Amino acid sequence: MDYVYGPGRNHLFVPGPVNIPDQVIRAMNRNNEDYRSPAVPALTKILLEDVKKIFKTTSGTPFLIPTTGTGAWESALTNTLSPGDRIVSFLIGQFSLLWIDQQQRLNFKVDVVESEWGQGANLDVLASKIAADKAHTIKAICIVHNETATGVTNDLAAVRKILDHYQHPALFLVDGVSSICALDFRMDEWGIDVALTGSQKALSLPTGMGIVCASHKALEATKTAKSVRVFFDWNDYLKFYKLGTYWPYTPSIQLLYGLRAALDLIFEEGLDNVIARHGRLAKATRLAVEAWGLKNCTQKEEWFSDTVTAVVVPPYIDSSEIVRRAWKRYNLSLGLGLNKVAGKVFRIGHLGNLNELQLMGCLAGVEMVLKDVGYPVKLGSGVAAASAYLQNTIPLIPSRI
Ligand code: PLP
Numbered sequence: 001m002d003y004v005y006g007p008g009r010n011h012l013f014v015p016g017p018v019n020i021p022d023q024v025i026r027a028m029n030r031n032n033e034d035y036r037s038p039a040v041p042a043l044t045k046i047l048l049e050d051v052k053k054i055f056k057t058t059s060g061t062p063f064l065i066p067t068t069g070t071g072a073w074e075s076a077l078t079n080t081l082s083p084g085d086r087i088v089s090f091l092i093g094q095f096s097l098l099w100i101d102q103q104q105r106l107n108f109k110v111d112v113v114e115s116e117w118g119q120g121a122n123l124d125v126l127a128s129k130i131a132a133d134k135a136h137t138i139k140a141i142c143i144v145h146n147e148t149a150t151g152v153t154n155d156l157a158a159v160r161k162i163l164d165h166y167q168h169p170a171l172f173l174v175d176g177v178s179s180i181c182a183l184d185f186r187m188d189e190w191g192i193d194v195a196l197t198g199s200q201k202a203l204s205l206p207t208g209m210g211i212v213c214a215s216h217k218a219l220e221a222t223k224t225a226k227s228v229r230v231f232f233d234w235n236d237y238l239k240f241y242k243l244g245t246y247w248p249y250t251p252s253i254q255l256l257y258g259l260r261a262a263l264d265l266i267f268e269e270g271l272d273n274v275i276a277r278h279g280r281l282a283k284a285t286r287l288a289v290e291a292w293g294l295k296n297c298t299q300k301e302e303w304f305s306d307t308v309t310a311v312v313v314p315p316y317i318d319s320s321e322i323v324r325r326a327w328k329r330y331n332l333s334l335g336l337g338l339n340k341v342a343g344k345v346f347r348i349g350h351l352g353n354l355n356e357l358q359l360m361g362c363l364a365g366v367e368m369v370l371k372d373v374g375y376p377v378k379l380g381s382g383v384a385a386a387s388a389y390l391q392n393t394i395p396l397i398p399s400r401i
Contacts, residue, residue, distance in 0.1 A: 015349030072210030288382030
């Protein structure tokens with residue numbers, strides 16, 4: 001029973017939690033199981049191997065933790081660092097702000113490198129800090145790959161280049177919550193030490209699983225890291241990996257089967273095709289925004305996100321009213337503007353198991369809401385721009401060729 005019924009499907013276009021495909025819902029519709037039976041460890045063993053593919057790592061060690069992105073952050077930090085350690089962290093939007101808050105509350109000494117919201121991480125400042133740090137006092141660089149609040153994607157390869165150029169040993173910790181499985185992400189190639197995501201984003205699962213992957217260097221760092229950790233201690237997991245039973249505590253059986261089904265769908269489509277699809281959906285969205293005469297919150301093309309577009313509204317419109325009305329009138333869920341950009345932007349999430357025609361429904365809905373709130377939009381303009389682009393670019397569905 002819905003709490004607040006609306007006919008037809010809800011058009012879920014917040015940038016997480018996202019739509020769960022029917023195949024995944026069906027795979028999760030099952031009884032609990034004894035996780036100490038041979039079945040769950042067998043399932044887990046293959047999942048741990050397969051999940052590495054979404055990080056593009058062969059040497060990383062993954063952990064499937066019953067938590068959210070916030071817990072995955074904490075696991076990355078407490079397993080590798082000690083209180084008082086100096087870290088460099090980039091503040092570019094609400095989620096990087098929340099991670100920095102966590103870093104400070106865990107008593108790390110954080111050099112906050114702030115950019116205007118809508119801009120990417122200031123890597124010139126990083127380069128000068130790294131160049132000046134001859135004594136290697138900086139223990140880690142923390143960066144959100146894709147800032148979900150503003151639709152900004154940071155250049156991770158450029159961060160690695162800076163660290164390598166100065167032969168700096170800082171750990172490279174990356175929040176890939178709204179990027180992994182949707183954007184180009186290469187843990188091994190970019191020398192990332194800890195990468196993490198949450199199940200409710202591009203994997204298109206329910207919330208509740210934090211997926212964290214650690215490099216050899218990160219695992220080595222656990223030996224000297226003095227941060228207090230209990231629930232998130234990777235060594236508890238590793239102990240049970242060795243025993244072949246895999247779980248230090250009770251896993252969510254349903255989420256494990258859901259993850260199996262989600263990975264099967266991604267591999268069936270092909271991870272690179274999934275990433276290309278996100279590129280098309282994002283480009284179509286940006287073309288629609290342009291056709292409406294509105295601005296993208298992201299200030300430069302190099303930072304454009306392929307998973308979320310934050311749209312700036314004119315000052316005489318409150319963007320929260322757009323979000324409210326979209327849900328009330330059109331059964332369309334859009335993302336609110338958060339914190340500094342509250343009331344100023346609304347967000348279209350275009351990530352996860354989603355196709356082009358679903359997006360067209362969302363764009364048609366946004367046009368109607370814009371008109372509702374008094375913005376002089378030409379109905380059909382964004383849809384026309386998006387469909388002209390998509391009609392020329394959508395490939396045949398790989399499994400139907
Ligand atoms: N990091 C990013 C980039 C996010 O977008 C979010 C949530 O939207 C989080 C971290 C926090 O994740 P969670 O809400 O699952 O704890």
